[in-house]
Amino acid sequence: MELSSLRIFKTVAEEGGVTQAAARLNRVQSNVSARLTQLEESLGVSLFHRSGRRMLITEEGARLLAYTERLLQLADEAQEAMRGDRQPSGPLRIGSMETTAAARLPLVLGQFHRQYPQVDLVLDTGPTDYLLQAVLNHRVDVALVAAPVERPELMQLPVFDEELVLLTDSLHGPVKSPADVARRTLLGFRSGCSYRRRLERWFAEGGVSPARIAEFGTFEAIIGCVAAGMGVALMPKEVLKQRELARSVRVHKLPADVAHVQTMLVWRRDIVQHAARDAFAATFGTLPSE
Template sequence: MDLSDLTIFRAVVREGGITRAAEHLNRVQSNVTTRIRQLEEDLQVPLFIREGKRLHLAPAGKILLGYADRLLALAEEAQSAIRDPHPRGVFRLGSMESTAAVRLPALLSEYGARYPKVQLELRTGTPTELSTSLLNGELDAALVAEPVAEARFESLPAFVEKTIIVTGADFPDINLDDGVPKTMLVFENGCPHRRLLEAWYASRGDMPERIVELTSYHAMLGCVIAGMGAALLPESVLCTFPEAKRLVRHPLPEGMNRLKTFLIWRKDATSPNVEALADIIAKDPQNSLAEAS
């Protein structure tokens, strides 16, 4: 049983017989008759009660007609959705946690206002995790830090984050050779800010004695205030932290003090939903690279 079988079956019911159905469908009568008999054989039940040349719906035919109407309507809806150039349906977006906390509220609010037929779903993770999810078809687009695998993804520059190291107020000046923090507060492997912090240690010819992995920036910053160690993160995150005044900000050297974020999607899987988000990012100066230049 396929959609064409259901189309023929419904036409026979609506037109009141094989002859009119064949005319309506622009088919020969024998073809319509054969397809109806094949459908009955596939379902192993009679769909019509035959009285001479007249056909009446059998009980099984009445049941099938309801399903046929729903299935054919759903098929028409699917075709319309595929051909519709306007954003609609579920949009599965991935993001790094820092981007989700600081950049996405205003961005997604605008997106939702412009495209109310889109149902947004958000997943956070590291750039590696998000890229893998994109390739597996689990996400439609993601906001990740550089570098981007250009061979696999289309990309659009979205933000430039100023990166800093933060410590508690009583921590020694880490610009001095003897002030390197011995404890790093980090996210799991794959976090771009962890990678930058490790590069900063390496540039000073040092390495941490202890690494503490945490799962949120606010937890990390709370531990920083408590004197547990240092953390590297986008400076924009501090605006969401109520105790930011108790933190000391330490600038990073050129080459380590900026981190670009890109909107990426699979090269073979663009969609109106992704294109709409890319358009907002590209045209809104508050969501563009110009903000941090």
């Protein structure tokens, strides 16, 4: 089995189809399909159930996927080991919460790129739960997520301290407890967002429930809808500061156990050597203090 064929197989398994895998690998679909067929023929098993354009992994395919991840991991580690003391290069896949990517990452990425221009940066954003799975499934090399991270498979490094604030429309009165915003719509990112869970817990501990929950894909959309009086939201104060958005909404402080949260940089514990990842982690220690 060739490593290149295994990489194609793994990508098809992750993407759930040849079309998506081909786009991610920058290959033509016919090449991906042919390599996958050759792999199945060489093994004498079907790795996927074909259902239209969807590819559902078989039991045999799931077993091979576990071995594939280990083999590709070892191959990447061997390549890193052979590079010795050379400058980091190649791809570095970074996952980040969207608010962190907007308010915190530009300075980090700019400094990292100036120091290591040979590293090709790829950024994927999403909620904390999505990002943790992306690291565990080898879809990203590192991720910036909200604490706490209770996954022993992951190494973690605290990189930012965030203060979360409650946002309402500018005409809303003071908010001292969840009762002051009872029956308002909660505006947040999709399920799996750690910040959203904090706000839901704050409501629950106050004995009230939001009228409904509306999900959005961007923080700009959330803040815009808060400003329009659609509901309330939880957001890092730094986002408002960086984007000068505080004038369009009213900002309310929250209890420390809700407001204060650390952003953690996480990566797989079993991938010991990764020059670009290690250099990226070190960059956080060289940032200017606020």
